[in-house]
Amino acid sequence: MKFSFKNDYSEGCHPKILESLLQNNLDQQAGYGEDKYSQKAKILIKNKIENQDSEIYFVSGGTQANLIVISSILRPYQCVISAATGHILNNETGAIEATGHKVLSIEKEDGKLNPYDIIPVLESHRNVPHQVMPKLVYISNSTELGTVYSKNELQNLSEFCRENDLFLFMDGARLGHALTSEISDLTLKDIAELTDVFYLGGTKNGALLGEAIVINNKDLQPDFAFNIKQKGALLAKGRLLGIQFLELMQNDLYFELAKNANQQAMKIKNALSERGVRFLSETFTNQIFPILSNKTIEALSEKFEFYVWKNIDENFSAVRLITSWNTDNKSVEDFINTFKSEL
Numbered sequence: 304m305k306f307s308f309k310n311d312y313s314e315g316c317h318p319k320i321l322e323s324l325l326q327n328n329l330d331q332q333a334g335y336g337e338d339k340y341s342q343k344a345k346i347l348i349k350n351k352i353e354n355q356d357s358e359i360y361f362v363s364g365g366t367q368a369n370l371i372v373i374s375s376i377l378r379p380y381q382c383v384i385s386a387a388t389g390h391i392l393n394n395e396t397g398a399i400e401a402t403g404h405k406v407l408s409i410e411k412e413d414g415k416l417n418p419y420d421i422i423p424v425l426e427s428h429r430n431v432p433h434q435v436m437p438k439l440v441y442i443s444n445s446t447e448l449g450t451v452y453s454k455n456e457l458q459n460l461s462e463f464c465r466e467n468d469l470f471l472f473m474d475g476a477r478l479g480h481a482l483t484s485e486i487s488d489l490t491l492k493d494i495a496e497l498t499d500v501f502y503l504g505g506t507k508n509g510a511l512l513g514e515a516i517v518i519n520n521k522d523l524q525p526d527f528a529f530n531i532k533q534k535g536a537l538l539a540k541g542r543l544l545g546i547q548f549l550e551l552m553q554n555d556l557y558f559e560l561a562k563n564a565n566q567q568a569m570k571i572k573n574a575l576s577e578r579g580v581r582f583l584s585e586t587f588t589n590q591i592f593p594i595l596s597n598k599t600i601e602a603l604s605e606k607f608e609f610y611v612w613k614n615i616d617e618n619f620s621a622v623r624l625i626t627s628w629n630t631d632n633k634s635v636e637d638f639i640n641t642f643k644s645e646l
């Protein structure tokens with residue numbers, strides 16, 4: 304069986320989560336997220352972001368989180384600004400547009416937005432009331448290209464959004480990987496202070512499923528639960544999500560798992576770099592994009608699964624390799640040795 308570097312959700316979940324689910328399986332609890340596990344998990348998250356006034360909701364997946372947050376925040380005539388690489392543009396089957404909200408895209412090689420990217424969008428949408436109104440800036444951290452925001456970058460973006468009456472929403476499907484990146488200087492507290500809404504991704508970091516939406520802007524908190532229920536995201540057995548985030552948050556398991564994924568990716572990156580391999584983007588998280596010869600890609604494909612991301616020319620292509628919380632040293636070493644054997 305081939306080892307997969309296609310994504311970070313090929314495995315089930317961390318054993319501690321399975322153990323807790325089994326141990327508490329017959330414990331009768333209230334439904335719809337009112338169980339003791341969900342409540343304890345919410346307290347842990349509030350303590351980690353150092354904001355007791357934020358509201359937290361658990362949902363099953365990233366697309367669901369993006370859909371519910373954006374559709375609940377925006378009025379019918381308002382729209383979203385996103386990098387062209389954004390998940391809401393490329394991997395959600397038009398979920399945001401299906402709710403009536405246009406997504407305005409900005410081409411960015413590194414997948415990150417800054418105020419100078421957004422200014423032209425605002426200036427080109429001043430024909431009131433004949434155009435959609437830009438109202439929400441959507442970013443990912445880490446991005447779909449594996450890059451991360453620095454504290455200074457996020458501060459500048461947050462300040463710009465507030466000055467221009469824009470909401471800032473961070474997709475945190477891989478937030479654990481961003482925060483544990485060797486170059487990151489951001490904390491959960493920083494993110495809670497600088498965004499209106501963000502979420503902690505569990506699906507791609509050791510959970511069976513689940514994302515924790517964190518609403519920091521008090522103006523966006525009222526009636527949010529109605530949106531979750533109306534969109535079919537309020538689980539009767541909410542404990543399923545609560546138990547998972549309780550296990551992930553206590554003892555910092557969430558960050559430990561993300562750190563392992565990053566470190567394994569960096570081992571591959573460093574080994575390939577030492578042999579002159581170029582990369583599509585400079586990343587320090589669990590996603591890397593080496594540019595390899597098509598011959599090498601064919602050889603690696605016999606033992607490993609990964610995506611060919613972009614054709615560079617007739618002889619070379621960039622591939623995407625993603626490591627997970629469960630990627631071990633042996634799998635990484637096998638990949639590196641297979642690569643070396645093709646040189």
